[in-house]
Amino acid sequence: MSEQPVIEMRGVRKSFGRTPVLQGLDLSVPPGQTFAFLGRNGAGKTTTIRLLLGLIRPTSGRAEIFGLDCQRQAVEAHRRLAYVAGEANLWPSLTGGETLHLLGRVQGRVHEAYRDELIGRFDFDPSKKVRAYSKGNRQKLILIAALMTRPDLLVLDEPTNGLDPLMEQAFRHSIHEARERGQTVFLSSHILSEVEALCDRVGILRDGVLVDMGTLAEMRHLSALTVEATFDGSVPDLSGVPGVSSVETEGRVVRCQVRGTVEPLLKVLAASGVHELLSREPSLEELFLAHYGTGAELKDKPPRAS
């Protein structure tokens, strides 16, 4: 049974009134994987997560967690997961400690030693009332509340919203620990460096359908390599070279994208007196932007040597 996916969605559609948000989403996350869910604002990421948690109902299709129906068997499914929202909405009159106690009790399971370790790691003061916490401190509170139960599945919806860089490190450390223990992580994030650092597999959501999914290596392999060449003398015309696209010339510097083998390009470059050559794989940001058809912002960035 270890092969049973932790998250399984089949043809899930969701509309709010007449506005379709998810349009036939298929998704499968196997156990132990750290899966990143990317997409622009309004692409349907939070809707997907709220569907998985049973907070909203699919218009059609089926969503399961650990093989349990997300609607009808929600409580059973929740026994093995924990969720962190992008915005911590808590009861302002309770203190941090009271909130952790309550959330632990209604989850039914808390690793007390790990909770105390997390409180220390996130430098969190549980004695204050929630209304007195800053946004970042509230976010720490729900992170601790989720991590302290050591669930089989962590569902994280932009979990580092409002955290400072030190706390972001503490968060990454905690997610690495979770991975080592074999916990499955489903992470929706806008911080692509975070996703690159943490995740095995990435899914890109656009207009309610998954437009790309795979490991970062797979996705990079399928996409173009960026090459920047500086010439001593005249600049050759690279636009006719097989596999080359998006050629831009700035003085004696040429930037282009290469798909497939680089051999034809190398031959042309070698014959033209190339002085300096830089190439790199696309960053996740470029992959992401490529899916949204706006790579223009990246042109100004010089590629780093690879």
Next chain:
Amino acid sequence: MQADALTRAPVRAGRWPGAVVAGLTARKAARSGALWGYVFAIFVASSALGYAATYKTQTERDHLAATFGSNAAIDALIGPAHQIQTVAGFTAWRSLGVLSIVGAVWGLLAGTRLLRGEEDAGRWEALLAGQTTRRAAAGQALVGLAAGAATLWTLTAIVTAAVGRSSKVEINVGAALFFALALAASAVMFLAVGALASQLAGTRRQAAAYGGAALGLCFAVRLVADSRAGFGWLRWATPLGWVEQLRPVASPQPLALLPIAGLTAVLVVLTISLAGTRDLGASVLPEPTSAGARTWLLSGPIGLAVRLARPTVAGWAAAIGAFGLVIGFIAKAASNAITSSSSAERAISRLGASGTGAVVFLGVTFLIVALLVALIATGQVVAARAEEASGQLDNLLVRLVPRWSWLTARLVVTTAALVIGGLIAGACAWLGGASEHSGLPFWTLVGAGCNVVAPAVLVLGIGALTLGVWPRAASITTYGVLAWSFLVDLIGGIIGLNHWVLDTSVFHQIAAAPAVPPNWTTDGILVAVGIATAAVGVIAFTRRDLQGD
């Protein structure tokens, strides 16, 4: 300054960049003031025209005046009647009695919403980073509130003057303007109360609670003053009494405007000076920011519901207890002023009570107790909706709390609070009466207290149903049912409304205990209907999407 550059951008009106707060507040206040101005106008017009149509002859009108002119219980609820044998006098009496309370509630809510509510929402932060100071901003917001009050007054005045021109009504323009002023006076004072409470409290809800406590106190003092129990001088001790002392139409006393203007001025000055001494987002009264963990209740939805409802319910219980003490205390003296004429009896019996004596006075005034207890129910419906809309509920539902269990826990805890409210009302009314040797039996009054729980359970059931079916309308529907029921029952008894209309009031269903014994069968039916409606609501809630605002 950099802050200027940042915040001037979103402000469109470049002409008076310093008056943005006044403009924004005025726009919102005027919109709300206009809405309530229409309500006031319709109320005044329907009172005048309804009276003229119902009581056509002078004999009928004299008879009405004899009835209500001698009824201490009605006086205590609505205020003393002056010249109600005329259309103008009746209109002034009825409108002033009801609309001064409505206006005060509006003022309170509008004042706290537009000051503390806007600050809570973070909208003042952007404005205050611009070309204004906290003190100036508070002053401007008050100017904005004044615009709202002016709108309310203008609409009421125009309609009153127009209706007054009718030969059946006969209120001249000057009297109409003064009448409208009297109607708007409590709104003006309580707008200022709301503004001050917004400085004292740290959240809009807390500010509204402070203001509500002030209004409750003013109403209780006014009720004692008008109960003919020998406390008439107390009318000068409460803002609502000052409004009565204006006596528009019948025998205008503009002098009573002095304390009204004085109080408003003091509140305005206090508001502005306190706004300058505190931080943005902070309150003047200290609020503890940390506390020791008290976790014994926090183990599940029931415990959490108790913990969250406790401060509010304690406040209501205190208000209900105080009100019970007051009416118990004055019941004997007030009942001496209720004549035993058959017409008086008939008038009271419209409200369900009959006979004479302290129990009759209590039978009528327990309508207010019923309202207060039902307000606990509406408050908890609103709180439950807010817990869902804010996302706080998500924290429970993504764990092992099933939806039905959360909502049921909230409803059960609220029902317990309703029962506590009813028992406290009965016990305190007995205590107040006992101190005056009025000889009211304990169990009769406790029974009367339990009696008012039934309509509150029905209101709660209706609230749960709307939470399940149409959550965004839950607050307005529940408060709407309550306000409609209360007004129909209060007014219906006086102007003899059709029984079909009266039957739409949840309060009209119950017996006017302690004047008559409670009808436990009816109460049982109300409770059963309430529970059934709530059950449908819970089922609907488990089958819908959670919804934000």
